[in-house]
Amino acid sequence: MRVSRFWRATICFLFVLFAVLHTPLIESYVGVAPAYYSIDFQPGLVKVFSFDFNTNQESELEVYLEGDLKEYAELSTTHLKGGGRVNVLLKLPQNIEKPGLHKLFIGAKQLTKEEKGTIGVSANVRAVIKVYVPYPGKYAELDFSAKSANAGEPIEFRLKIFSRGKESINTLSRIEIYDFEDKKVGELNLGETLVEAGSFKEIVKKWNTEGYSPGKYTAVAVVRYGSDDSQTATAKREFRIGELYIDIVNYTKVLEREKINKFEIVVESFWNGVIDNVFANVTIPEYNIQFITPSSTLEPFEKKTLKGYFDTTPIDKEQFKAKIEVHYKGKVTKKEALLKFKRKIDYKIVVGAIILALSVLTSIILIIILYRREHEKKR
Amino acid sequence: METDKVLLTIAVVAVAVSVIGLVFTYNTISGFKLWLTGLATDTATANVTITSSEAINFTTDNINWGSGTVNGGETNATLDTASGTVTGGTWTAVSQGFILENIGNVNVTLDLATDKDASTFIGGTSPLYQFNVTNNEAGSCPSANQSITFGAYYDVNTTSPGTRVCDNFQFTDASDTLRIDIKVVIPADAIPEAKGSIMTATATAV
Numbered sequence: 001m002r003v004s005r006f007w008r009a010t011i012c013f014l015f016v017l018f019a020v021l022h023t024p025l026i027e028s029y030v031g032v033a034p035a036y037y038s039i040d041f042q043p044g045l046v047k048v049f050s051f052d053f054n055t056n057q058e059s060e061l062e063v064y065l066e067g068d069l070k071e072y073a074e075l076s077t078t079h080l081k082g083g084g085r086v087n088v089l090l091k092l093p094q095n096i097e098k099p100g101l102h103k104l105f106i107g108a109k110q111l112t113k114e115e116k117g118t119i120g121v122s123a124n125v126r127a128v129i130k131v132y133v134p135y136p137g138k139y140a141e142l143d144f145s146a147k148s149a150n151a152g153e154p155i156e157f158r159l160k161i162f163s164r165g166k167e168s169i170n171t172l173s174r175i176e177i178y179d180f181e182d183k184k185v186g187e188l189n190l191g192e193t194l195v196e197a198g199s200f201k202e203i204v205k206k207w208n209t210e211g212y213s214p215g216k217y218t219a220v221a222v223v224r225y226g227s228d229d230s231q232t233a234t235a236k237r238e239f240r241i242g243e244l245y246i247d248i249v250n251y252t253k254v255l256e257r258e259k260i261n262k263f264e265i266v267v268e269s270f271w272n273g274v275i276d277n278v279f280a281n282v283t284i285p286e287y288n289i290q291f292i293t294p295s296s297t298l299e300p301f302e303k304k305t306l307k308g309y310f311d312t313t314p315i316d317k318e319q320f321k322a323k324i325e326v327h328y329k330g331k332v333t334k335k336e337a338l339l340k341f342k343r344k345i346d347y348k349i350v351v352g353a354i355i356l357a358l359s360v361l362t363s364i365i366l367i368i369i370l371y372r373r374e375h376e377k378k379r
Numbered sequence: 380m381e382t383d384k385v386l387l388t389i390a391v392v393a394v395a396v397s398v399i400g401l402v403f404t405y406n407t408i409s410g411f412k413l414w415l416t417g418l419a420t421d422t423a424t425a426n427v428t429i430t431s432s433e434a435i436n437f438t439t440d441n442i443n444w445g446s447g448t449v450n451g452g453e454t455n456a457t458l459d460t461a462s463g464t465v466t467g468g469t470w471t472a473v474s475q476g477f478i479l480e481n482i483g484n485v486n487v488t489l490d491l492a493t494d495k496d497a498s499t500f501i502g503g504t505s506p507l508y509q510f511n512v513t514n515n516e517a518g519s520c521p522s523a524n525q526s527i528t529f530g531a532y533y534d535v536n537t538t539s540p541g542t543r544v545c546d547n548f549q550f551t552d553a554s555d556t557l558r559i560d561i562k563v564v565i566p567a568d569a570i571p572e573a574k575g576s577i578m579t580a581t582a583t584a585v
Contacts, residue, residue, distance in 0.1 A: 034430045116572075120440065
């Protein structure tokens with residue numbers, strides 16, 4: 001079946017439009033791949049690490065080294081135009097005294113010419129070579145995360161135990177849970193885990209939140225990896241048990257007379273989910289003023305400012321009451337507000353007062369002068 | 380009787396041979412199964428490695444208020460991209476700050492620095508050169524990872540790599556953009572000339 005010229009053109013156009021809409025707008029960018037390498041320390045290691053930098057075709061990049069172990073590394077080039085590959089030759093010493101993570105940064109910064117009359121930008125990315133130097137004996141490091149959830153849903157904990165010492169470790173782990181008053185409200189036993197030297201193990205555990213109030217909590221992972229009391233690693237993470245509630249945190253309190261004012265309301269979500277179509281309805285009953293802010297979307301636990309505008313011309317009092325109602329998912333949070341006007345300085349009164357003061361002072365001086373002349377005449 | 384025994388023996392042997400033949404036949408057919416039906420019984424694995432990549436992009440990379448002067452009688456003029464206003468001066472208002480996107484596939488830390496501070500950029504008596512950072516897409520820098528108060532103004536930092544603004548600038552497509560607004564206060568006694576400055580954003584893989 002022959003496709004007509006019209007349809008061929010239409011299909012081509014749609015492809016181009018699709019490609020254009022899905023191509024990120026690239027104005028001034030720098031990128032590098034890979035973003036990092038991770039290695040364990042080996043005495044005397046000699047190794048080459050390659051990084052591919054990319055940028056706008058016409059951009060020039062200054063390539064540099066920064067951070068720990070800089071003195072043991074060499075760059076294949078310190079300048080790139082329009083991107084390119086940089087090789088880093090790393091020659092580690094026989095011994096590094098300080099154990100733990102050492103980071104060597106390989107950066108590329110755009111060389112941007114300053115343009116008079118503008119504030120311009122320069123993008124700079126730094127890739128990382130992470131070198132783990134083992135601790136003597138047994139040593140553990142933790143990577144701990146706690147995912148917030150809504151009331152009644154389980155909280156997921158993820159604990160990674162890294163054996164960073166020269167010896168393997170047999171760990172005994174638990175997670176302690178504290179409420180916002182620092183009171184212990186729960187504990188999860190994670191049992192025993194063997195972690196070989198230089199490797200890690202991940203433990204995932206869920207905590208049932210039924211019966212627990214919404215709010216902020218702290219989870220503390222405690223991992224014992226040796227017989228000595230000091231051989232215990234801990235990590236702390238905060239999480240929240242959410243509830244469907246939006247709080248009114250703050251609002252504009254001082255306004256200007258006889259003009260259209262911007263009225264801001266800061267709201268905070270206590271829900272671990274997106275809440276669409278959040279808006280505020282503000283009324284000033286005494287003057288029959290009402291306005292609604294545009295709808296907004298709140299991300300999980302997000303704080304945001306809703307903005308509305310109204311004219312204060314009809315308001316003659318210094319202070320007046322307003323009612324703020326924030327609407328979301330069929331619910332409303334209400335607050336009564338007391339608003340007032342900014343004090344306006346009447347310059348006419350100020351100038352008048354200054355003139356009066358000067359007049360009084362001048363009069364006093366004249367009186368003194370006249371009195372002294374009279375006195376001298378009499379003498 | 381003898382005949383019966385012979386017949387019985389032959390029958391037993393025949394059954395035995397049949398069973399053995401059945402076993403052989405089955406194995407042989409199994410071998411031809413693939414050939415006959417195309418049924419794949421072997422397993423294969425596909426491996427793919429996604430290389431980490433780190434990249435940042437300024438989609439809005441220039442702020443230009445044009446030419447202007449401080450209004451007569453005013454001690455200074457304030458130019459602010461966040462509010463999109465110019466007060467006390469004749470410059471053209473700019474309402475768009477810098478937009479910075481994480482277009483890589485790893486989260487990064489973000490530091491901001493400038494080549495000049497308020498004195499060297501603007502000069503005069505009590506100049507101001509400040510920036511503020513907000514999430515252009517919600518969650519781009521989660522509140523737990525914000526190293527400064529988002530939405531608040533801070534003096535620029537000329538010491539590389541600058542002020543740490545975010546410990547975990549996200550790369551996920553719906554939450555990977557920050558907005559950087561600039562506020563300058565130009566005193567009336569600042570030297571009249573075309574002034575320029577560069578802001579550098581440094582991203583480091585987490």
